[in-house]
Amino acid sequence: MKTTIIGYPRIGCGRELKKATENYFQNKISPENLNEQAKSLRKIHWEKQISKGIDLPVSNDFSFYDTLLDTALLFGLIPERFTVLPQDPLIRTFAMARGYKKDGYQASALAMKKWFTTNYHYMVPEVDESSSIGLSGHKPLTEFREALSAGFLTRPMLTGPYTLLRLTRFSGETSAVKCAQRLIPAYAQLLSALGAAGAKWVQLDEPCLCLDMDASEKAFFHSLYQRLGEKNPGVKIQLQTAFGDITQVYDSLSSLPVQAIGLDFVEGQGNLLKLESDGFPEDKILVAGIVNGRNVWRNNYKKSLDIISRISKHLPAERIWLSPSCSLLHLPYSLGPETGLSPELRDILAFAEEKMEELGELSILSAENKPENHPIFLRNQQRFEQAEKIPGRILPEVRNRTSFLRDQSFLRMPDAEARKSCQQNRLNLPPFPTTSIGSFPQTAEIRAMRRLYRKGEVKLSEYEAFLRKRTEECVKLQDDMGLDVLVHGEFERNDMVEYFGEQLDGFIFTENAWVQSYGTRCVKPPILMGDVRRPCPMTVDTWRFAAGCTKKPVKGMLTGPVTILNWSFVRDDVENTECLLQLALAIREEVLDLEAAGCAIIQIDEAALREKLPLKKKDWKSYLDNAVNAFHLCHDGVRPDTQIHTHMCYSEFGDILEAIDAMDADVITIEAARSALTLVDQLKKTPYARDIGPGVYDIHSPLIPGEEDILLRLDTLLSTLEPEQLWINPDCGLKTRSPKEAEESLKAMVNAAKKLREKYRS
Numbered sequence: 001m002k003t004t005i006i007g008y009p010r011i012g013c014g015r016e017l018k019k020a021t022e023n024y025f026q027n028k029i030s031p032e033n034l035n036e037q038a039k040s041l042r043k044i045h046w047e048k049q050i051s052k053g054i055d056l057p058v059s060n061d062f063s064f065y066d067t068l069l070d071t072a073l074l075f076g077l078i079p080e081r082f083t084v085l086p087q088d089p090l091i092r093t094f095a096m097a098r099g100y101k102k103d104g105y106q107a108s109a110l111a112m113k114k115w116f117t118t119n120y121h122y123m124v125p126e127v128d129e130s131s132s133i134g135l136s137g138h139k140p141l142t143e144f145r146e147a148l149s150a151g152f153l154t155r156p157m158l159t160g161p162y163t164l165l166r167l168t169r170f171s172g173e174t175s176a177v178k179c180a181q182r183l184i185p186a187y188a189q190l191l192s193a194l195g196a197a198g199a200k201w202v203q204l205d206e207p208c209l210c211l212d213m214d215a216s217e218k219a220f221f222h223s224l225y226q227r228l229g230e231k232n233p234g235v236k237i238q239l240q241t242a243f244g245d246i247t248q249v250y251d252s253l254s255s256l257p258v259q260a261i262g263l264d265f266v267e268g269q270g271n272l273l274k275l276e277s278d279g280f281p282e283d284k285i286l287v288a289g290i291v292n293g294r295n296v297w298r299n300n301y302k303k304s305l306d307i308i309s310r311i312s313k314h315l316p317a318e319r320i321w322l323s324p325s326c327s328l329l330h331l332p333y334s335l336g337p338e339t340g341l342s343p344e345l346r347d348i349l350a351f352a353e354e355k356m357e358e359l360g361e362l363s364i365l366s367a368e369n370k371p372e373n374h375p376i377f378l379r380n381q382q383r384f385e386q387a388e389k390i391p392g393r394i395l396p397e398v399r400n401r402t403s404f405l406r407d408q409s410f411l412r413m414p415d416a417e418a419r420k421s422c423q424q425n426r427l428n429l430p431p432f433p434t435t436s437i438g439s440f441p442q443t444a445e446i447r448a449m450r451r452l453y454r455k456g457e458v459k460l461s462e463y464e465a466f467l468r469k470r471t472e473e474c475v476k477l478q479d480d481m482g483l484d485v486l487v488h489g490e491f492e493r494n495d496m497v498e499y500f501g502e503q504l505d506g507f508i509f510t511e512n513a514w515v516q517s518y519g520t521r522c523v524k525p526p527i528l529m530g531d532v533r534r535p536c537p538m539t540v541d542t543w544r545f546a547a548g549c550t551k552k553p554v555k556g557m558l559t560g561p562v563t564i565l566n567w568s569f570v571r572d573d574v575e576n577t578e579c580l581l582q583l584a585l586a587i588r589e590e591v592l593d594l595e596a597a598g599c600a601i602i603q604i605d606e607a608a609l610r611e612k613l614p615l616k617k618k619d620w621k622s623y624l625d626n627a628v629n630a631f632h633l634c635h636d637g638v639r640p641d642t643q644i645h646t647h648m649c650y651s652e653f654g655d656i657l658e659a660i661d662a663m664d665a666d667v668i669t670i671e672a673a674r675s676a677l678t679l680v681d682q683l684k685k686t687p688y689a690r691d692i693g694p695g696v697y698d699i700h701s702p703l704i705p706g707e708e709d710i711l712l713r714l715d716t717l718l719s720t721l722e723p724e725q726l727w728i729n730p731d732c733g734l735k736t737r738s739p740k741e742a743e744e745s746l747k748a749m750v751n752a753a754k755k756l757r758e759k760y761r762s
């Protein structure tokens with residue numbers, strides 16, 4: 001069986017692309033230099049795929065920001081506000097991703113949303129009446145040729161037309177159906193050009209096939225591919241899916257004019273059942289997603305060989321290519337630099353490079369008559385036997401506590417209305433209270449200091465004194481500016497999840513295992529490998545210090561259990577429901593400790609609440625019930641006059657507003673400006689009665705919002721929300737902004753709030 005991958009990480013194993021791009025943003029390097037660095041990274045990535053035994057490497061998985069954005073640009077899915085900007089591809093890409101303000105031009109960035117059930121964010125393409133759909137770029141062709149001239153025959157990948165159209169926002173008279181008329185010929189034109197350049201295969205990614213599809217969606221999907229097939233593009237097509245099963249279109253796969261189909265056999269168990277019951281189209285290759293492309297555990301060859309042998313009953317080895325279940329984009333590069341991990345832990349982990357080796361080993365084993373006797377197999381089984389001996393995996397004391405909580409539901413008393421007046425009596429906040437989401441700029445100075453402290457070059461006392469100074473300045477800045485509810489700034493946190501993971505038992509950490517979250521921003525997800533326990537309070541001292549710097553309320557700032565779980569690499573030996581309860585218990589203890597220390601407002605961020613919401617609606621209820629219940633467990637023990645906030649960002653919220661309401665937080669701050677206030681329409685459909693702070697400016701753009709922009713947004717929000725429920729805050733935390741950007745933006749926000757109050761007073 002041949003091996004292939006369907007996408008490789010692109011940020012660079014030393015985050016070279018991140019650093020180069022950020023240097024370009026700061027005008028420290030030229031566009032030529034950035035392009036050179038990108039080119040050399042692409043070469044390294046192809047070489048790595050080959051050296052790790054991948055038979056069919058992939059190209060065009062590189063991107064300066066996001067591959068869906070690249071595909072939108074390639075086919076002219078560009079709204080008017082960007083067509084007037086300079087035509088240079090780099091300038092356009094970054095303008096659409098980050099917003100643009102220069103030489104009299106101004107354009108707000110595209111919305112950004114979570115990519116399926118991952119912590120990767122894509123840019124939401126927009127089409128309006130001015131968009132001129134057609135092939136308007138050559139990135140896949142250029143990168144294919146670049147690979148070929150470096151000696152690699154690759155399979156270019158790009159988002160397929162169905163997924164592209166399904167994820168695009170259409171405005172005015174435009175629609176997916178109309179857009180398709182010009183889009184399909186453009187795809188065909190590109191595919192022909194790739195064929196002419198020597199490509200044998202092109203990969204079209206269609207993860208949207210894993211979402212619910214009604215009859216008209218299915219018909220639309222088929223019509224797109226039928227039309228593409230009719231154009232005879234002169235290259236073979238691999239239709240690639242990921243993130244679950246595609247059982248709803250499985251019956252019609254044989255009629256598709258594609259030559260290979262990629263199926264996920266890790267998260268898409270339904271795919272295997274369908275293959276066993278209905279077989280697999282005889283004229284097509286199956287790209288079998290056998291190795292988990294988004295978790296860090298070693299593949300258990302026993303289980304995978306079982307799946308491969310079940311598949312092999314239905315098609316011959318020559319028609320099976322082994323692959324990861326999704327792009328390796330969601331994994332760190334390599335275990336190589338992780339010298340701090342114990343040998344036992346290293347033995348059961350596999351990052352992108354090790355996953356590619358696993359594919360090769362599975363290919364060898366699947367050709368054996370008795371793979372169970374093969375040394376590769378025996379070594380693999382040994383890893384799993386040793387893993388059981390790793391301490392901390394099961395803590396009876398923790399299991400005891402969760403066993404009492406299983407299947408219970410939690411409820412905060414009294415109800416929200418009664419709590420609101422208790423809280424107002426205690427806090428005495430003005431109308432339209434202003435606040436921020438938590439983090440303040442993580443400057444180079446702060447990161448450098450943390451690095452020195454971690455390397456042992458700066459003492460703990462010095463590091464703590466430094467953090468206190470930054471915290472004190474931050475609190476004073478907010479106080480002087482006239483914000484109403486303050487934050488401590490989160491300077492002590494490397495990341496809102498990794499920081500908590502580091503203080504809880506049950507997690508392990510890496511030194512270099514970065515994964516792209518969006519654009520140049522990366523995360524180093526902690527790895528959950530054992531039962532979770534909170535050895536001691538995590539945030540109370542910092543909160544107490546910050547609260548002592550002002551008379552105004554300072555929020556206690558926690559990350560919620562769902563978000564900690566969803567932004568970590570999770571266990572594969574224990575159900576998520578158990579881990580969630582363990583995390584919720586730990587956060588509950590912290591909430592109660594903060595309250596006891598005098599904290600009147602506690603924010604429990606559940607930014608990732610929606611992230612692992614199953615892709616099919618029929619599976620939503622149990623996920624949401626567990627998530628909501630875990631959140632309740634965190635806060636149902638607090639006093640009525642303690643105000644609980646939560647915060648969410650960069651997901652679709654319209655269809656889970658009921659679940660958000662059921663979390664019973666007193667206040668939610670929620671990203672809204674970056675997604676052009678589409679939340680307002682959703683709130684019209686599902687009214688929301690609690691206090692809410694939809695973000696009034698985008699924090700991922702370097703543009704500083706004007707007071708007038710913010711007032712306009714506030715007006716729109718007040719078209720559907722009651723003045724008594726509206727809070728005023730940014731979309732999300734300010735850690736990615738410069739101090740100047742953060743300060744000026746917050747000032748504009750506070751001034752807008754003052755004007756709004758005046759307007760409502762008169």
Ligand SMILES: CN1c2c(nc(N)[nH]c2=O)NC[C@@H]1CNc1ccc(C(=O)N[C@@H](CCC(=O)N[C@@H](CCC(=O)N[C@@H](CCC(=O)O)C(=O)O)C(=O)O)C(=O)O)cc1
Binds near residue numbers: 444451493497732
């Ligand atoms: C709010 N969001 C978050 C998400 N997921 C998370 N896990 N965390 C989030 O906050 N998802 C949704 C949104 C948007 N996503 C992100 C993701 C990442 C960032 C971000 O700013 N990332 C930083 C890295 C943060 C970090 O871990 N910093 C560490 C290490 C810093 C570092 O690189 N140090 C250098 C040395 C520095 C020096 O000497 O000058 C090094 O080690 O080489 C830390 O602070 O200690 C990023 O830059 O990518 C934002 C939003």
Ligand SMILES: N[C@@H](CCS)C(=O)O
Binds near residue numbers: 647732735
């Ligand atoms: N409190 C966090 C939430 C980000 S989603 C922050 O402000 O960065």
Ligand SMILES: [Zn+2]
Binds near residue numbers: 437607731733
């Ligand atoms: Zn956020």
